[in-house]
Amino acid sequence: MSIRISAPDTASKNEVIELKALIQHPMETGYRRNNRGEIIERDIITTFECTYDGDTVFQARFHPGIAANPFLTFYTRATKSGTLEFRWTDQNGQSWAETHSLTVK
């Protein structure tokens, strides 16, 4: 799974920073049919979580109405230097994660 994160490397204390996270995934709705008329099974990422130094700062629940390659832009307040972890979990419990180090001056 290809993951792309956009987050600042440094921030000043209490600054609100913008985080962008994208993962490559078909987000198959389960409503489409293949060329033989059979329903293509649903295959979606159901949850996303962003933790900052171990604390959850943002969570999302996805349904088939989210477009393929789910993309999110959200915000967090920089409190201290630490690791941001972005984790996606699909309907079968398989998960993918990426981390980003943030230095707070």
Added chain:
Amino acid sequence: MEMMKQDKFNFMLDRRRLLTLGTAGLVCAAFPMSTSAEAADADKAIRDLFGDGELNEGRVTVDLPPIAENGNSVAIKVTVDSPMTENDHVRRIAIISPRNPLAEVAEFQLGPRAGKAEVATRIRMAGTQTIRAVAEMSDGSLWLGKASTVVTLAACIIG
């Protein structure tokens, strides 16, 4: 000369648009109405998620393009007017579609640490509709915002 060029260009555009509309029509005709959620289902989805509290209009702004050529990926931004402090912040935001097969599109959990109550993502839209976004505040109050998009090519079976 310039005039003629312009006319030709317009004609091409119209023909293209007509073709697109025709395809969208076919696709949606193939998509049974019974699987589409109606406005009542959207209201039910809101009640299922947030309970029976009073739904106030305002404080929530939904940004959608006025026209989307492809319903498979439409950019949406939800902004909630909130100071995002420990005592006064947004707890949850949900995006609800009245026309998609499943009314609930996404739900976000925020808190005072978000610093700013704004979320952007990309959604599928099975046709022209008014998307709703509901925000639940830390005091339990519920706020509703809406925005409409005309979808030329619906996210039904294609893509």
